[in-house]
Amino acid sequence: MVSIFKKLFFPTVIALSAFSLSASLPAISQAADLKIGLAADVNSLDPHYFNSGPNNAMASHLFDALVSIDADGRVAPGLALSWKAINPTTWEFKLRRGVKFHDGSEMTAEDVVFSLERPARLVNSPGPYTSFTKQITGKQVIDPYTLHLKTATPYGPLPLDMSSIFIVSKKAAAQASTDDFNSGKAAIGTGPYKFSRFKRSELVELVKNDAYWGDKSVWDKVTFRIITSGAPRMAALLSGDVDAIESIPPADLAKLKSNPKFRLEQKISWRTLFWQLDHQARVSPYITDKAGKSLTVNPLKDIRVRKAISKAINRKALTERVLEGLAVPASNLIAPGVFGHNDAVKVEAYDPEGAKKLLAEAGYPNGFAITLHGPNNRYINDEQVVQTVAQFLSRIGIQAKVETQPLAVYFPKAAKGEYSMALLGWGSLAGDFALRTVLGTVNADTGWGSWNWGKYSNHALDELLASSLGAVEADKREDFARKAAAAALQDYAVIPLHHQYASWALRKGLRYRARTDEFTFAHQFKPE
Numbered sequence: 468m469v470s471i472f473k474k475l476f477f478p479t480v481i482a483l484s485a486f487s488l489s490a491s492l493p494a495i496s497q498a499a500d501l502k503i504g505l506a507a508d509v510n511s512l513d514p515h516y517f518n519s520g521p522n523n524a525m526a527s528h529l530f531d532a533l534v535s536i537d538a539d540g541r542v543a544p545g546l547a548l549s550w551k552a553i554n555p556t557t558w559e560f561k562l563r564r565g566v567k568f569h570d571g572s573e574m575t576a577e578d579v580v581f582s583l584e585r586p587a588r589l590v591n592s593p594g595p596y597t598s599f600t601k602q603i604t605g606k607q608v609i610d611p612y613t614l615h616l617k618t619a620t621p622y623g624p625l626p627l628d629m630s631s632i633f634i635v636s637k638k639a640a641a642q643a644s645t646d647d648f649n650s651g652k653a654a655i656g657t658g659p660y661k662f663s664r665f666k667r668s669e670l671v672e673l674v675k676n677d678a679y680w681g682d683k684s685v686w687d688k689v690t691f692r693i694i695t696s697g698a699p700r701m702a703a704l705l706s707g708d709v710d711a712i713e714s715i716p717p718a719d720l721a722k723l724k725s726n727p728k729f730r731l732e733q734k735i736s737w738r739t740l741f742w743q744l745d746h747q748a749r750v751s752p753y754i755t756d757k758a759g760k761s762l763t764v765n766p767l768k769d770i771r772v773r774k775a776i777s778k779a780i781n782r783k784a785l786t787e788r789v790l791e792g793l794a795v796p797a798s799n800l801i802a803p804g805v806f807g808h809n810d811a812v813k814v815e816a817y818d819p820e821g822a823k824k825l826l827a828e829a830g831y832p833n834g835f836a837i838t839l840h841g842p843n844n845r846y847i848n849d850e851q852v853v854q855t856v857a858q859f860l861s862r863i864g865i866q867a868k869v870e871t872q873p874l875a876v877y878f879p880k881a882a883k884g885e886y887s888m889a890l891l892g893w894g895s896l897a898g899d900f901a902l903r904t905v906l907g908t909v910n911a912d913t914g915w916g917s918w919n920w921g922k923y924s925n926h927a928l929d930e931l932l933a934s935s936l937g938a939v940e941a942d943k944r945e946d947f948a949r950k951a952a953a954a955a956l957q958d959y960a961v962i963p964l965h966h967q968y969a970s971w972a973l974r975k976g977l978r979y980r981a982r983t984d985e986f987t988f989a990h991q992f993k994p995e
Contacts, residue, residue, distance in 0.1 A: 501686040501989055504700045505693050506714035507845050508668050508874050513648035514633035514656075515586045518594040518917070519878070520738075520894065523631070524986040525691070528673055529569075530633035530656035533560055533579065534626050538991075540737065540805070540896050540983040542627060546574065546634055546657065552939065555621040560629070562612040566680045568636045569655045569662075575611040581637035583616075589645070593882045594918060598904050599628040601914035602936075623939040627896060659684045659990045668693055668875065673989070689989040695844030695873070704729070704972055711973040713987045717791035717848060723972050734981035736969040737805060737894035739797050740846055742856075742962040743905075744773060745887045746923040753838035753887040757866055766835055767887065767921075773959035775825035776888075779863045780856055781817040786965050789855050793847050793970065797963035799952055800893065800901050807898020807935070807948030812956050815963075822863040834864025840881065841890030843871035847967050853890055856964075881920050889920055892967070894984055899935040899948040906960050907932055923961075928954045 507521040514526040535545035547560040566574040583603060586596040602625070605617035616625060636655040643653035651662040657680065660673035671691040675684050692709055694700040697716030703709045715723060715731070723729050744767045745751045751765040766772045782796035798814040801807060826834060837860070841853040850871045857867035871877075881889045895901035908924040909916035915929075916922075928951055935947035955961070969985040978993045 499686050499994075500688045500690070501711075501992060502690045502692065502709040503987060503989060503992075504703050504709040504712035505691050505987065506695060506697075506700060506712070508693055508695060509665075509671055509691070510667065510875050511645060511649060512651075512654050512662070512665055512671075513589075513645040514635065515582070515596055516589055516592055516645045516648075517878075518592075518596050518631070520892075520985065524988070525671060526633050527658065527986065527988060528660045528689075528990070529654055529658045529662060530635060531566075531658055532630050532633050533562075534630040536630050536896065536984060538980045538982045542630065545630070546579075547629070550626050550629075553615070555939065556618050558616045558618075558625050559609075560614045560616065562614065563680060564612055566657050567678050568639070568657055569676060569678075570636065570639060571678070572636060572638055574634065574636075574657050576608040576614040577611075578637045579614055579634055580606045580608060581641070582634045583632060585635070585640065586632070593879045595914065596632060597911075597914035598917050599631045599914070601912065602628070621937050621939055623941075623944055624897060624900065624936060627900070630896075660689060663688070684990040685994065686989060686992070691989075704974070707974070710977060711971060711979065711987075711992065713969075713971050713985075714847060715793075715970040715972050717793050720791065720793070720970075728975050730973050730975065730977070732971045732973070732979050732981040734969050734983060735795070735802065736967055736985045737802050737896065737983050738846075738892045738969075738985055739800055739802060739894070739901075739966050740794075740852065740890065740892045740964045741797070741800065742776070742964070743881070743886075743889045743891050743920045744776075744923075744959075744961065745884070746921045746960075747884070751887040752885060753840070755836045757833070757836050759836070762835060765887075766829065766831060769829045770959055771825045771829040772831065773962070775822040775829070775863060776860065776865070777815045777959055777962045778818040778822040778825070779859045779865070780815070780962070780964065781859060782814060782965060783817070785852065785855055789848055789851050790965065790967070791848075794965040794967040797965050799898070799956065800905065800961060800963060801895055801898045801952075802966040805896060805898060807945055807952060809898075809949040809952040809956070811949075812953055819859075819863050826864060831864075834866060836866040836868070837887055838868040838870055839888050839890070840877065840886040841869075841871050842874045842877045845874045845877075846890075846892045849890065852964070882918070884920055884922060886920070891918070891920070893918070896984075897948065898952050899932055899944070902928070902948075902951050902955055903932050903936065906955050921961075925954065925958060925960065928958075928960075 509521045509525045531546045533547040535543045549561045553559050604619045607615040639655035640653045647653035654662040659679045663674050664672035673689045704712045786794040796814045798812045843850040857869050860867040907915035931951035938944035
């Protein structure tokens with residue numbers, strides 16, 4: 468990973484040849500349809516409304532970004548053919564010529580500027596994209612295919628930020644609402660597919676974009692069925708209702724491996740599951756004494772309590788039994804191998820007796836009561852993970868209840884800080900990116916802390932992150948990123964649980980290259 472980032476952030480020209488995520492294939496003479504079962508709900512087709520994995524994966528079918536990310540997490544050309552830092556605070560992007568939006572209009576630098584400005588206008592976003600755009604202080608269109616982006620201070624990872632902002636048509640989206648994207652009216656992108664139909668929580672239907680600038684999809688029509696429960700998703704695959712599914716239910720893994728009618732694709736993913744904790748000096752909404760009376764002091768403000776919670780969790784048992792080997796214990800907020808992972812921070816040892824001592828030292832010798840919240844249709848066995856952690860906490864005297872909800876209900880409430888202890892999964896290609904978004908002090912002007920549900924704030928961490936993000940040299944940046952990781956983790960700002968595996972099951976005759984980012988891209992499914 469380090470060598471990749473050296474190439475990306477070293478202040479010299481990066482001239483990249485034309486690139487496509489899919490390899491050329493012979494033309495298929497008859498109509499070819501593909502049906503895929505998705506494990507998580509897609510709640511919006513507006514690519515600037517809600518920064519979540521399922522939304523971003525779906526947006527990648529309709530829209531493109533300036534920078535692409537390949538299956539191994541490496542940067543590659545997207546709508547930009549090349550980029551370079553022409554001075555410490557200015558990046559130049561050279562755009563592809565002749566790229567057409569779905570309505571036939573040409574994509575130019577003006578559309579890019581509009582797309583970079585639009586996230587800040589969506590004031591009601593439950594998960595904004597502004598952390599990727601706030602550092603840009605100036606945008607200068609040199610010509611229709613050349614754009615300069617300026618920052619107030621040196622900012623090395625700007626190209627990587629540009630992989631997260633999808634480019635929309637200024638003409639189609641200038642007056643458009645999020646509902647206009649969901650209806651298809653404004654869903655005018657440059658991607659490999661065009662909008663056909665969207666029924667929230669049920670399906671997304673797309674058709675091939677014959678004018679796509681890259682290699683054309685082999686599929687004339689793609690139907691994504693949203694099947695958030697594992698058993699029905701598996702049943703849909705076995706019955707032939709879908710051709711492929713993502714997120715194989717762990718209990719069915721062995722069965723699929725021995726079935727010659729299907730093939731499996733697996734890869735350790737970038738996603739880390741962890742607990743977001745309420746760090747606010749308030750009466751925490753879901754913490755009481757064991758008689759049900761609210762506590763006037765939030766116990767999660769005490770590092771000894773946070774550390775006790777971490778020590779109470781047997782991560783080895785969790786990953787082996789509850790997740791059936793589809794995860795590995797986590798020590799960091801990012802997976803091993805990702806830029807900024809701090810190898811010196813080890814997985815917390817299971818120590819329930821030590822946890823009890825810490826609670827007593829903090830003034831809670833008899834524990835307290837807390838409700839754990841999480842989704843029940845987003846991550847691998849997420850509901851069972853929440854229940855298992857509740858059992859671990861009960862062993863150290865913390866009386867834990869469990870409330871899980873569908874993702875569409877859970878995320879908006881969690882994002883508003885309505886819970887005391889909430890489960891979140893996060894994937895990132897860089898540690899400082901993840902820390903900035905999840906634990907950076909909330910700041911509407913900079914876009915930091917957009918997923919900082921617990922309102923954690925640590926001035927020392929913010930300074931390390933600012934130093935990391937401001938470093939153009941990869942080695943210097945990664946050193947700061949690792950120090951920032953240590954600062955956050957030693958303060959138990961979050962409680963890491965595990966890194967999960969990404970998995971796909973496909974009917975015989977199909978191939979798919981497993982992706983680090985867990986995204987399911989229809990245009991990357993190929994017939995054998």
